[in-house]
Amino acid sequence: MKNLKPIGVFDSGYGGLTVLRELVEELPEYDFLYLGDNARAPYGPRSFETVYEYTLQCVQHLFDMGCELVVLACNTASAKALRTIQQNDLPRLAPNRRVLGVIRPTTEVIGQYSKSRHVGVLGTSGTVNSGSYLVEIEKFFPDLTVHQEACPMWVPLIENDEMDTAGADYFIQRHIQRLLEAEPKIDAIILGCTHYPLIEAKIRSYLPENIKVVSQGALVAVGLNDYLQRHPEMAARCTKTGQRLFYTTEQPSNFDAAASRFFGGPIRAQHLSL
Secondary structure, eight states, rough: OOTTOOOEEEEESSSSHHHHHHHHHOOOOOOOOEEGGGGGOOOOOOOHHHHHHHHHHHHHHHHHOOOOOEOOOOHHHHHHHHHHHIIIIIHHHHHTOOOEEEEHHTTTTTGGOOOSSSEEEEEEHHHHHHHHHHHHHHHHOOEEEEEEEETTTTHHHHHHTHHHHHHHHHHHHHHHHHHHHHOOOEEEEEEESSSGGGOOOHHHHTTTSEEEEEHHHHHHHHHHHHHHHOOOHHHHHHHHHEEEEEEEOOOOOHHHHHHHHTSSSSSOOEEOOO
């Protein structure tokens, strides 16, 4: 890795691999390094201070491994840590490096999906409680009314490969019903967690056909491509040999099988001690 300068992709667990999959498809020539902090997941229920501490630690490790640009492919980290890292830590620690999140690329375009001007957000408790989607959507589409629903059971069901069980169906239907009962005018829903693409088909099956489902991965990938085109100096600093590297704070044997489901292909990860 001595001469490799990959784009870093970070998540507290596996969900960021759904974003990485889209990044690789959009930017196949670039090198990517994925870090999953699985040993300390989930981040969702943790405090702002803890999520910030853990996220900054992982970002610093990605910088140490040669990453000039890091994508926080985690809604909780993007909601609870990104702004502080960008405003307070980067100017002090690495002024020429950049850290991006997954919330802004979605909120920049969500208004294009809604005619009723009522949109929903499905996410973890941490993401919903942070209010980040409310703040960001207000910046770009102040005419939109946003309705949120926390789905605390969805990530554990997905990570434990219980997606095709009756229990998963119960919790998916329950939270969708709550969201639509709170506001029947919703005509677009953001999947505000990078795990949720794995249950997108089930989510759609419980929604009326007129409601659009907006998944983040493709939007983040298009947004990153646009960012690199607008910042050629950063694009030039990222190496382009098409390599994919995977690291986890958990034991790789526990990580690889589950991670392969999220990424859509075989993965062999290395262990990283924090």
